[in-house]
Amino acid sequence: MEVVILAAGQGKRMRSVLPKVLQPLAGRPLLAHVLSSARALGARQICVVYGHGGEAVRSRLNAPDVVWVEQSQQLGTGHAVQQAMPCLSDESQVLVLYGDVPLIGAHTLTRLMDAAGRDRLALLTVKLDDPVGYGRILRDGAGRVTRIVEEKDATSDERHVHEVNTGILVAPAAKLRDWLDRIGNDNVQGEYYLTDIIGLAVSDGVEVATVAPDDVSETLGVNSKEQLSALERMFQASVAHRLMDAGVTLIDPARLDVRGELVCGCDVEIDVNCVFEGRVELGDGVAVGANCVLRDVRIGNGTRIAPFSHLDGTATGQACVLGPFARTRPGTVLANGVHIGNFVEIKNSNIADDSKANHLSYIGDADVGMRVNIGAGTITCNYDGANKYRTEIGDDAFIGSDTQLVAPVRVGQGATLGAGTTLTRDAPPGQLTVSRARQQSHAGWARPAKKSGE
Numbered sequence: 152m153e154v155v156i157l158a159a160g161q162g163k164r165m166r167s168v169l170p171k172v173l174q175p176l177a178g179r180p181l182l183a184h185v186l187s188s189a190r191a192l193g194a195r196q197i198c199v200v201y202g203h204g205g206e207a208v209r210s211r212l213n214a215p216d217v218v219w220v221e222q223s224q225q226l227g228t229g230h231a232v233q234q235a236m237p238c239l240s241d242e243s244q245v246l247v248l249y250g251d252v253p254l255i256g257a258h259t260l261t262r263l264m265d266a267a268g269r270d271r272l273a274l275l276t277v278k279l280d281d282p283v284g285y286g287r288i289l290r291d292g293a294g295r296v297t298r299i300v301e302e303k304d305a306t307s308d309e310r311h312v313h314e315v316n317t318g319i320l321v322a323p324a325a326k327l328r329d330w331l332d333r334i335g336n337d338n339v340q341g342e343y344y345l346t347d348i349i350g351l352a353v354s355d356g357v358e359v360a361t362v363a364p365d366d367v368s369e370t371l372g373v374n375s376k377e378q379l380s381a382l383e384r385m386f387q388a389s390v391a392h393r394l395m396d397a398g399v400t401l402i403d404p405a406r407l408d409v410r411g412e413l414v415c416g417c418d419v420e421i422d423v424n425c426v427f428e429g430r431v432e433l434g435d436g437v438a439v440g441a442n443c444v445l446r447d448v449r450i451g452n453g454t455r456i457a458p459f460s461h462l463d464g465t466a467t468g469q470a471c472v473l474g475p476f477a478r479t480r481p482g483t484v485l486a487n488g489v490h491i492g493n494f495v496e497i498k499n500s501n502i503a504d505d506s507k508a509n510h511l512s513y514i515g516d517a518d519v520g521m522r523v524n525i526g527a528g529t530i531t532c533n534y535d536g537a538n539k540y541r542t543e544i545g546d547d548a549f550i551g552s553d554t555q556l557v558a559p560v561r562v563g564q565g566a567t568l569g570a571g572t573t574l575t576r577d578a579p580p581g582q583l584t585v586s587r588a589r590q591q592s593h594a595g596w597a598r599p600a601k602k603s604g605e
């Protein structure tokens with residue numbers, strides 16, 4: 152089986168400089184969704200017919216398994232498929248898909264291919280209450296498909312047919328080649344219609360089968376931002392259903408956005424308005440509070456993430472508590488039982504078991520030991536304007552509030568830093584280190600008084 156994906160359309164109604172097939176659905180280009188379905192079928196070859204924004208499409212998709220075919224002038228769907236014919240071998244069945252019909256699923260397509268067998272033509276059709284705009288499926292008295300007529304070319308009787316062409320079909324390559332050579336553009340739109348091959352197949356005595364999709368959403372195309380958002384919600388709804396089927400508690404399945412891969416353990420609970428990007432793994436018993444954004448993270452069993460936290464490129468151990476308003480950036484590795492509180496930013500740092508930074512801190516390029524307490528307002532000064540340096544904090548250290556650790560610098564095991572310390576040299580283990588002016592009180596001091604006459 153070989154696949155041809157039509158993706159040459161400009162998508163004027165998107166009103167965007169981005170080619171239509173690169174518009175994102177669930178964080179991935181529309182075309183990437185179609186490619187995933189094609190790959191899931193084990194296609195021997197995938198040809199994408201591109202036109203508008205060709206280079207942008209090719210580089211964004213970065214799909215080395217795809218054969219790209221340019222259609223410089225868009226003369227119709229039949230002409231588009233014809234551009235791919237030189238790449239296809241005569242023995243195969245050819246599946247035609249569309250770069251702007253992203254929800255098409257491998258299960259429906261497998262049924263379509265089964266219906267086509269080795270030498271039949273198979274069409275994916277749906278019955279719509281409102282068929283306006285679609286090509287209509289015409290059948291004879293015995294119910295056999297005779298041809299497809301486009302809306303614009305249809306008589307008013309034909310327009311009353313509710314069974315429509317989704318555009319998706321499977322045809323034997325050698326015959327398809329022959330039929331495409333024979334179609335013309337003598338129609339209202341002056342286009343070479345792919346749909347004209349159905350009439351030719353029937354007159355050649357080739358059997359035409361029809362299959363309905365598992366779900367109508369699989370056949371919906373995207374022409375506008377409005378339709379894009381409608382498909383986004385359908386996609387997210389199906390992700391939410393899969394998660395709930397697997398036992399995940401979603402406080403509101405309509406307020407979940409997964410733009411990548413979300414893998415959940417047992418008894419995971421996700422509150423409203425959370426966004427998951429890239430690959431996210433949540434261990435058993437993890438709870439994610441409302442309004443969190445998690446990107447490329449791995450969260451250990453029993454860890455709780457309080458509302459409004461933003462975690463990126465982060466791994467946590469078990470039973471940690473993060474947030475509310477925690478921000479972790481790439482390279483953050485938290486061991487077990489770590490607490491990261493509000494307005495704490497962590498980057499490229501390792502924090503060992505049971506350490507806490509509960510309020511208003513920046514910890515960058517640091518290695519923090521076990522049971523360390525980092526007071527409010529602590530900052531690692533990791534950057535001198537040119538280079539970055541590491542801060543090391545030993546087990547059981549206590550970092551007083553409002554401390555600056557000017558890296559590279561080390562805090563020994565069990566050391567205590569007094570509040571307000573600016574640490575520029577290593578702090579020895581077990582000792583109190585403090586760097587601030589001694590407090591003084593002046594008895595008998597009086598405030599200056601205003602001079603008279605001024």
Ligand code: UD1
Binds near residue numbers: 161200344
């Ligand atoms: C097509 C079908 C119609 C079907 C409908 C389903 C034909 C003649 N008609 O109509 O029966 O009901 O889809 O949505 O096939 N494309 C190219 N190159 C071209 C022309 C189109 O790549 O020269 C691509 C477009 O980017 C689009 C797809 O093919 O993704 C469909 O083209 P469009 O012009 O929208 O066809 P419709 O008129 O909607």
Ligand code: CA
Binds near residue numbers: 372
């Ligand atoms: Ca269309």
